[in-house]
Amino acid sequence: MKFDAFDLHQDIMRAIAHNGYEEPTPIQAKAIPAILTGKDLLGLAQTGTGKTAAFALPIIHRLMKSRGRRIRALVLAPTRELAAQINEAIQNLSRGTGLKSAVIYGGVSMNPQTEALKRGTDIVVACPGRLLDHISQRNIDFSGLETLVIDEADRMFDMGFLPDIRRIAGHLPQKRQTLLFSATMPDDIRRLADDMLHDALTVQIGYKKPVATVTHALYPVEHHLKAALLIELLATTDTESVLVFTRTKRRAERVARQLSKAGFSATSLQGDLSQNKREKAIEGFRRGSYRILVATDIAARGIDVSAISHVINFDMPDTADAYTHRIGRTGRAQNTGDAFTFVTRDDAAMIRTIEQILGEKLQRKTLTDFDYTKPKDTPAQAGNPNQSQQQRAAYPASRRFSPSRSRNAGRIHTPASSRWTTNLDR
Ligand code: AMP
Numbered sequence: 001m002k003f004d005a006f007d008l009h010q011d012i013m014r015a016i017a018h019n020g021y022e023e024p025t026p027i028q029a030k031a032i033p034a035i036l037t038g039k040d041l042l043g044l045a046q047t048g049t050g051k052t053a054a055f056a057l058p059i060i061h062r063l064m065k066s067r068g069r070r071i072r073a074l075v076l077a078p079t080r081e082l083a084a085q086i087n088e089a090i091q092n093l094s095r096g097t098g099l100k101s102a103v104i105y106g107g108v109s110m111n112p113q114t115e116a117l118k119r120g121t122d123i124v125v126a127c128p129g130r131l132l133d134h135i136s137q138r139n140i141d142f143s144g145l146e147t148l149v150i151d152e153a154d155r156m157f158d159m160g161f162l163p164d165i166r167r168i169a170g171h172l173p174q175k176r177q178t179l180l181f182s183a184t185m186p187d188d189i190r191r192l193a194d195d196m197l198h199d200a201l202t203v204q205i206g207y208k209k210p211v212a213t214v215t216h217a218l219y220p221v222e223h224h225l226k227a228a229l230l231i232e233l234l235a236t237t238d239t240e241s242v243l244v245f246t247r248t249k250r251r252a253e254r255v256a257r258q259l260s261k262a263g264f265s266a267t268s269l270q271g272d273l274s275q276n277k278r279e280k281a282i283e284g285f286r287r288g289s290y291r292i293l294v295a296t297d298i299a300a301r302g303i304d305v306s307a308i309s310h311v312i313n314f315d316m317p318d319t320a321d322a323y324t325h326r327i328g329r330t331g332r333a334q335n336t337g338d339a340f341t342f343v344t345r346d347d348a349a350m351i352r353t354i355e356q357i358l359g360e361k362l363q364r365k366t367l368t369d370f371d372y373t374k375p376k377d378t379p380a381q382a383g384n385p386n387q388s389q390q391q392r393a394a395y396p397a398s399r400r401f402s403p404s405r406s407r408n409a410g411r412i413h414t415p416a417s418s419r420w421t422t423n424l425d426r
Helices: 009-019 026-036 049-062 082-095 111-119 128-136 152-156 164-171 187-194 223-235 249-262 273-286 318-326 345-358 386-393
Strands: 043-044 073-076 100-104 121-128 149-150 177-182 201-205 214-221 240-243 264-267 291-293 309-315 339-344
Touching: 009 049, 009 082, 026 043, 026 049, 043 049, 043 318, 049 073, 049 082, 049 149, 049 177, 073 082, 073 164, 073 223, 082 100, 082 121, 082 273, 100 111, 100 128, 111 128, 121 128, 128 164, 149 187, 152 177, 152 187, 152 240, 164 187, 164 273, 177 187, 214 345, 223 249, 249 264, 249 273, 249 291, 264 273, 273 291, 318 339
Parallel strands: 043 177, 043 201, 073 121, 073 149, 100 121, 149 177, 214 339, 240 291, 240 309, 264 291, 309 339
Antiparallel strands: none
16 A cells, blocks of 8 residues: 555655655554544554554644644643654654644743744644643633544553543533544543544554564573673674663663663663753664663653664563553564563563463573573672672673674773672662
8 A cells, every 4th residue: 555545635745755654554554544534533553553643644634724823633642752752753744734733741841832832833742731731821722623632542541641631621622533542442541432532433453462573582580680681681682772671760770870881872761850861861862872771661651763673671561561562662663673571480470461462482582601590799799899700700701891892883881890780679
């Protein structure tokens, strides 16, 4: 199938070509004609499937049919990163059409957002909390709204945003088109869809299953050796950008620090960072100045870096859905990717669930030169740089990192003495 089949405005066709999209992805093939009819839509699709363009393209097309400086489309997204990325995608796809899009999220000053709203915009991409602030300050006029998109509804629910979404909907014209996207359909999302959508079409793509372009492997390891294993794995694997997931914010920060000490170009992304630092970390990762980004699930939601070759689950995710979402960050569009998951004996049940979803038994892998028997450091030893003697014993000299051995161009060389602080508490 070709994009021509949708009969989209020629400016949009140019923007599609400019973005390098040759063929619609499966969700686009199904959702674009459905949305063009003006009907409501329930889209069961995970990120990484081309979902954003699937709703953005027909919305842009419909908005181009008439003009007006009122807000005519609103996209709600759960996180700032996702909102920023959707806005960027919309701006790319509406290049040359004269349409304007503005993004609204918390953690930054309201004034520039208020100004952008005053200047007039056709599309608003927003996180619910900050949008409600603007609504209560009467900064925003939704009387001309034609289309509402609720993206990643299941994640909105996880983050407690459903009441906010219902409140926002109360400020929108009742006669409108509503599109709701979710990777999963828990009962609360089903109820939200029942309330929000009327006579909706449903499109479903790859429900729950991670994208097929990803290869999965499990790395059994004792908890206290995870950081050392990560370092060894990164040293012996060809990678482009690597996204590492940890369960907690503290650990994300700590692992990134350990990787930096071991000579890798790594940074972390977690909820506590200031907006400025978050943007810097994401931008640095996107541009390749950081090869490795360590993040928690919420912080990494929606990160769109096309060159992510490896997702490494330093900690097993809490749910099978989270696994799907995490590894949806690699193998995007036509690329292939690898998902490595560190597993301890506590993770057996989750492994079974993931294997059931994938319909295959996952490969268990070990690194030949890695010492899996090394005992946990005692508190006195932990963090003591003079312990490097013992720690080095676990790594034969030939396995230690040197820039000449490194296949990771992003690696920074650091003195050997600072490389071995691999203790890790929870
Ligand atoms: P999304 O699911 O919206 O997060 O999109 C995942 C990635 O696929 C993004 O990097 C998009 O730019 C890319 N993408 C979307 N549609 C297409 C397409 N038709 N062909 C190639 N890449 C696409």
